[in-house]
Amino acid sequence: MTFPWFGKKNxxxxxxxxxxxxxxxxxxxxxxxxxxxxxxxxxxVVKKYIDVKEVHIQKEAEDGIEALSINVELKK
Amino acid sequence: MGIVIAVISGKGGVGKTTTTANIGLGIAQNDKKCVVVDFDIGQRNLDMLLGLENRVVYDMVHVMDDGIGLKQALIKSKISDNLSFLAASQTKDKSVLDSEKISKLIDSLKKDFDFIILDAPAGIESGYEHTIEFADKALVVVNPEVSSIRDSDRAIGILDSKSKRVKEGQEVDKFLIINRINSKMVQNGEMLNSDDILDILSIPLIGKIPEDREIVDASNQGKPIILSQDSQAGQAYKRIALRVCGEKVDFVDVESHKESFLQKVKGIFS
Structure with a gap:
């Protein structure tokens, strides 16, 4: 048990x-x-072939494996 | 060829310039040729701490842009023949820095000196990236408080992705300097201890510097604290300088609070 008025602030x-x-x-x-x-x-690079609206990049880590997930959103 | 060491931090005001001045002088006193370069363009301060402010005629921008020779711009310290100093420009801003010119400047310094110590702007400022670009090693200065430690982690992140060495597939060795340790507060659990900081940042330690009132006095006079034989901080800087030179020096515990009888008596009357 700690007494805040006696103990160290920590x-x-x-x-x-x-x-x-x-x-x-x-x-x-x-x-x-x-x-x-x-x-x-x-x-x-992608624009050479298809119209790109935006690129989303996210770093993901699972079970000790790190991965970059890259999502390319295309123009309608 | 000389070794290029950048002295970096996340935020400003943690003692980067004081560290540069003292370690530079410590290296010079250990019989190595050393040059300290102020990269904090527009916020020149290293000249004051070294007591050389009246002798600055040309700065690094004159060397890079105006064809002034290095020999003319370098200032020799009065304290040690082995120590030279290159000033930052006070009138220009950090946008004058340019990779190609810096590379050329650093290459010529490497021919003449064993150690080239760069005093970087804070990691969040522009100009920081240019300072770390050509560094072989980095000394990371932190204070035992949250904002300094958090920001330093970001500065390390930038170093690990933007330096030339890293881009070439090599590593930039980083070493931690914990500055302004208040042993009494550490003992009371009111200040992060060095083990905690090392846990958080996970880079090796090269020195711990206790808080020392004499530091202000030293900068008032333009005489680095390392010259004071009885200053704890000065002795801590001396040990770090020797470690930078590759010597094995035992770590001294500056975190246990020891008060001599005299200090206790002084404490009663102050």
């Missing part, structure tokens, strides 16, 4: 927990600083 533990989660989410969102370039190049 906010360092809180900081560590919050940081671990924040950084994990940052890493999965920002793991491709070259994302925009990649998107632009894919659009260029």
């Amino acid at each position: 906010s360092a533990k809180t900081a560590k927990d919050r940081l671990t989660i924040a950084i994990m989410s940052d890493r999965s969102n920002n793991s491709f600083p070259f994302l925009d370039e990649l998107k632009a190049e894919i659009i260029e």
